[in-house]
Structure formats: C-alpha cells, structure tokens
Amino acid sequence: MSVVIEAQNISKRFFLGERNRTTFLEEWTARTRDVVPFLLRRGKTGSHHGHRREFWAVREVSFEVYQGQTLAIIGENGAGKSTLLKILSRITQPTTGEVKVYGRLASLLEVGTGFHGDFSGRDNIYLNGTMLGLSRKEIRSRFDRIVEFSELADFIDVPVKHYSTGMYVRLAFSVAAHLNPEIVILDEVLSVGDTGFQKKCLDRMAEIIREGHAAILVSHAMPVVRRSSQMCLWLSHGRVVMFGSTDEVVDRYEGESAEELEARKGAPSARFVSWKAESRLSSDPHTISTGHEAVTFRFEVELTTAVPEGQLGISFTNAQGLVLFSRHLPLQERQPDQIMVVLTLPSLPLSPGSYSISCTISNGNGSSTVIRGIPELRVTTERTSDGPLGILSLPGSSVRLERVRSQ
Amino acid sequence: MSSVASSPSSLRKPTYVVSAKAWLLSRPVDLWTYRDLFFLLTKRDLLATYKQTVLGPLWFFVQPVFASLVFSVVFGLIVRVSTGSLPFLVFFMTGFITWSLFFNCVNQVSQTFLINRHIFQKIYFPRMIVPLSQITVNVLNFAAQFGVLLFIIGFYNLAGTHIELSYRMIFIPLILLCLTTFALGLGCLIASWTVRFRDLNMLVGYGLQLLMYASCVFFPESIVPANLRWLVDLNPMAMLILALRSCLFGVEHYVLSLPALLVLVVIAIVGLWSFARTERNFTDTV
Numbered sequence: 231m232s233v234v235i236e237a238q239n240i241s242k243r244f245f246l247g248e249r250n251r252t253t254f255l256e257e258w259t260a261r262t263r264d265v266v267p268f269l270l271r272r273g274k275t276g277s278h279h280g281h282r283r284e285f286w287a288v289r290e291v292s293f294e295v296y297q298g299q300t301l302a303i304i305g306e307n308g309a310g311k312s313t314l315l316k317i318l319s320r321i322t323q324p325t326t327g328e329v330k331v332y333g334r335l336a337s338l339l340e341v342g343t344g345f346h347g348d349f350s351g352r353d354n355i356y357l358n359g360t361m362l363g364l365s366r367k368e369i370r371s372r373f374d375r376i377v378e379f380s381e382l383a384d385f386i387d388v389p390v391k392h393y394s395t396g397m398y399v400r401l402a403f404s405v406a407a408h409l410n411p412e413i414v415i416l417d418e419v420l421s422v423g424d425t426g427f428q429k430k431c432l433d434r435m436a437e438i439i440r441e442g443h444a445a446i447l448v449s450h451a452m453p454v455v456r457r458s459s460q461m462c463l464w465l466s467h468g469r470v471v472m473f474g475s476t477d478e479v480v481d482r483y484e485g486e487s488a489e490e491l492e493a494r495k496g497a498p499s500a501r502f503v504s505w506k507a508e509s510r511l512s513s514d515p516h517t518i519s520t521g522h523e524a525v526t527f528r529f530e531v532e533l534t535t536a537v538p539e540g541q542l543g544i545s546f547t548n549a550q551g552l553v554l555f556s557r558h559l560p561l562q563e564r565q566p567d568q569i570m571v572v573l574t575l576p577s578l579p580l581s582p583g584s585y586s587i588s589c590t591i592s593n594g595n596g597s598s599t600v601i602r603g604i605p606e607l608r609v610t611t612e613r614t615s616d617g618p619l620g621i622l623s624l625p626g627s628s629v630r631l632e633r634v635r636s637q
Numbered sequence: 638m639s640s641v642a643s644s645p646s647s648l649r650k651p652t653y654v655v656s657a658k659a660w661l662l663s664r665p666v667d668l669w670t671y672r673d674l675f676f677l678l679t680k681r682d683l684l685a686t687y688k689q690t691v692l693g694p695l696w697f698f699v700q701p702v703f704a705s706l707v708f709s710v711v712f713g714l715i716v717r718v719s720t721g722s723l724p725f726l727v728f729f730m731t732g733f734i735t736w737s738l739f740f741n742c743v744n745q746v747s748q749t750f751l752i753n754r755h756i757f758q759k760i761y762f763p764r765m766i767v768p769l770s771q772i773t774v775n776v777l778n779f780a781a782q783f784g785v786l787l788f789i790i791g792f793y794n795l796a797g798t799h800i801e802l803s804y805r806m807i808f809i810p811l812i813l814l815c816l817t818t819f820a821l822g823l824g825c826l827i828a829s830w831t832v833r834f835r836d837l838n839m840l841v842g843y844g845l846q847l848l849m850y851a852s853c854v855f856f857p858e859s860i861v862p863a864n865l866r867w868l869v870d871l872n873p874m875a876m877l878i879l880a881l882r883s884c885l886f887g888v889e890h891y892v893l894s895l896p897a898l899l900v901l902v903v904i905a906i907v908g909l910w911s912f913a914r915t916e917r918n919f920t921d922t923v
Binding site: 232321325335337348 | 649651652653654655656657658659662663670673674676677678681684685756757758759760761762917918920921
C-alpha cells in the first residue's frame, strides 16, 4: 500500500488578539502601549508582547494516510481539526513540520466558493472547476455528467443569481463531486439541498471512496466514524491523543469523554450504560421490526454529577441527520446515580435502516451535554412490499386501483 | 491516479509539500498548472465590466475622451499648459489612459486579499493568479482606449492638424511591461499591508492622487520647476508617461531616469516578496 499523505510534526501557532486589530490607528496605539512601559522598565524581564498571547491550534501532529484508506479525525470543537485540514489543503502554512501529499486533494469544505451571480451555471462550472484545479479540457469531458448530476439541465444557461439556494448548492456540489481527486476531505456537515439530493451526494462520496481513493473524514458522529473509516486520529487541544485503528481509538474516546466532560464547568455530566428495545417481534436488543407493534425502550444512564434541575432528552435521527422524533423528561434533585429511562411507543413505523439515538442532559442554566457512545437502532422488516423509500413505513396502509367511471 | 497506484512511495515525488520551512506557499510552476483559471478569470472580469452597464462597452471609450476634454478645458484653456505642437485633447488623453491603467491596476491588485478572502480561506490556488488576471484585463482595456486615441489622431490629421507618430512606437509594449510590473509590485505591497490595516485603503487613494500630480500626466516635463525635479526623477510613473509620449509622438526627447528605474525595481521586488509572505499566513488574521 502506498502512502498518500505523510504528515510529520505539524504545529500551527496563532497569536490571539492579532485578529481584532485591523486599523492602522489601533496598531499604533497598541505599539505605543507596549513600547512605553517597555522603555520605562528597561532591563527588567517581562514580555512587551503582552497582548499577543500565543495559542497553538495544532501541536506536533504526525500521521499517514494510505491509498484506499479512510482516516477519521475526531475531537471536541476547537481541538484543531479544521486548522489541520487547512494545512493539508495548502490554505495556510504550518508553523513547524511538513506534509507530503501524493496526488490531487479535493476538499468538500469549499462547495460553491467563487461562484459569480452574473454568469450562467455553465460559466460557473468552468470557473469553479478550474479554481479547484481541473483544466478546461477535463471539465469539458465531465460537463454532461456534472449537469446531469445537478438535475439542472434546463437552467444551465441561466445566471446563477436567479437560482434558488437549493439549485445553487446542487450545482456547486455537482462540480465538487466530479473532481476525481486521489484524496477527498469530507467535513461532517453536508447540508446539500433536499434529502433526496443529500442521499445522492452521500452515495457519490461512498463511491469515490470505494473506487480506492483515500479520504479524510471529520465527524462527531461515532457510528459514522466506525462504519466508514479504518484509521482514526483523535485530537484534543491541538495534540494527538491517539492514532490507530478506528475501533480502538473510538472505544477509548467514548470511554474517556465522560470524565473529560465532568471537567467542563457547569454542564451536567453523564455516562451511557446500556439501552434495549423490548418488542414482541425481535430478540436482538438493538433491533426492532417495523410495524404496529408496541415497543418499549429502556435506557440506562449514569449521572456523574448532581442535577438539581434540568431535563433529559432523547431523540431519534436518521442517517441524513434529520431528527425524526424526540421526547423530554424533567429531572429534579438528582444525585449522581444510575437512572433508567423508559420510553414506550405504541408503534415506531420507520423504514428499515439504521437510526442514531441521541441523549442530552441539560440543566436549568441552559448548558447541556450530549451523552455519547449510544449504539444505533436497527429497524428491519419481514414484508418486502415495504419499499426503502421515505422515512415512514406506515402499518395498515394500503394502495389499490379503482376504476374511473365515465358517462 | 495510475501514477499513485504504481511505484513505492519512497520513489514517488509528492504532488506537493506543505512545509514550515518553505519560503513560498505556492510553487511558481503552479501558475502554469492553473493557467486555465487565469484565462477564465480574465474572461469573467472583462465580461463583467461590460455586462453591468446599459451603455456597456461604450463607457470604456466615452469616459477617457470625456475626462480628457475636461482636462483640455482646465489645463489647456484656463491654466494654459504648453503642450507643444500637440492638440490638448491628444496630449491629455495619452497621459490619462496611461495613468488610468496604472491606477486601476494598483487599486485592484491592492484589494486582492480583502475581496477574495472568502475564496482564499477555502480553496488553494496560486493567489498571484488573481492580480495577474486583473492586470491583463486592464491592459486589454488600455489597448482598446489606445485604439480610440489612434482614431482621434487620425481624425485630427484628416481635419488638417498634422500629428506625426514616431517609429519608436514599437517600444510601447516594453513601457507597458515596466508599468504593469511597477503597478503589480506596488499593488502587492499595499495588498500585504491592508491585510493587517484595513484603513490603509483610504490613505492609498490619496497617495495615488498625489502621485498623479507628480507624474506629468497633464503637463510636459519642461514646466517642472528645478527645485521639484527630484519628484520626477525618482517617480517611475513620471518616467513611464514621459517615455510613452516620447515614443508615440517623438516629442520631449526623454532619457530614462536611472533613479526612477531603481525605485521601480526595488518596489517590484519588495512587493512580490511581501505578497508571498502574506500568502502563507494571511487567513490567520483576516
């Protein structure tokens, strides 16, 4: 297997405070502020760069990605994931270290950048495509496929300023999806148009990865990470906590996150213990059969901090991130202890597939914690007539033909 | 793709290397790799200028003629600047379109980072593509205006006012090359500063206006008083405008000023150097 990305000892330093000072006048005031005390205290130790606090967004990160492999990057918000991606894609230079990239890298963070409203969809495909590193010849040979993918053939010669937001994003994504890069960078948030188109995009992504190209995936959804990546890089405060096979890293990430969350001030903390679904038709605790059977979910959660007043929320989300259903339960005067939440539904008429369950605990002042590591819910069906289309699989529904009587 | 699949990694050359030690974020060879982007950006900007206005391309020809007419009245009839054997309109228009080329180049190049920051924060391509394409657009516009100037000269000749063109016209492309290099350098220098100090743009507007008065746009070199000569001697734009008029009409036999040439080269080098430096890290501050 050949290596496609080789990152060695990457660090990136920012200076806090620098970002806000944007006028000449402010710069000079700031300089005088630094220089005057510095001159007065000459000889004494002390930094005259007081306002320029340094901050390492990424610190000594090394990893490799091999061909045909998907690497997931996980970590809390602010762990340095986006900065790392920016370094990989040559947006900004690292402060230390070196990255060698073999092959074309395309990042899908950049959907729709550089579009010009006065120009037609056609012109913008060319402009955006060349910006992303294709030649005009390459675009010409892919043009029809791009247009077909975007489902915008009728509007391709209309200036994009007349497009709806959905059309605009569809066009932009279609260009990005046809770059045929050797390495793809996928950011979690893929809010592309309607659900149908979103699924098409996700399928296209999966296809790119299946074709043997390497991918880097940034995600907070551990089920997605487990399913789609082999290697995992866990970052925290810019440093690598762990780099290894996905199962190992994610297991430890989910195990440790409870203690880590405890450290966060104010937010309640809890750990997921187990959950099971009790329904007549399935014996597997994480699988239910779609239909009109009643189903009872039992969630066991361990509160690791006291919750004087707050609430616990449970929601079901489909693979595209759409929240399908949620319930809240008030919590009062709870001491650290294990609690069992029982949710009974008369039926759960979902289409067959995998759904993630998320559980949130919040306290009165608005800070909340998402409990991680909850296994997915699988919905199966015995009846083949329930097609996979749509979100719901309504029991008892019927469809038939009726003759139209004409006089 | 096939090149990636074969050959062990130790033998392969990386497509690119991002290194803390690298002096340039983008390799100069990428300018060639992304040449199609350059063409399309140039085409886009050319068309965009014309698409926006009702009169469209006509503006481009009307504006310099109109401005030159105003200058003819102010400087020719009221201030009574001597323009030698040349009609006021031709004299002022030559200076004006040359100055406009320079001003537009500097002005647009100096805003490269600020205007395109949303693109630059997300996509990699050699940033220099943007200023280069803006300069190309301005040179093409200049060529069109120059055509109008030649047309007006032809009109004068038909009307009986004899205006002789010099064979030295063939040096004009060389002058334009120097002019755009200077504009690119100065624009890049300002672009790098405006990333840190947004209010600098205001200052630049005034600065360029002052420079215009020191650049012999509306008057011949001969009327510059001796105690202000250094302003002309050190000013690359004065040198270039005088050289252009000299090459076009064979008037004002102008010798290239060495100090001005030196200023031009220094500004171009420092400008490109700061641009490369800014390119590496500017997304951190903008």
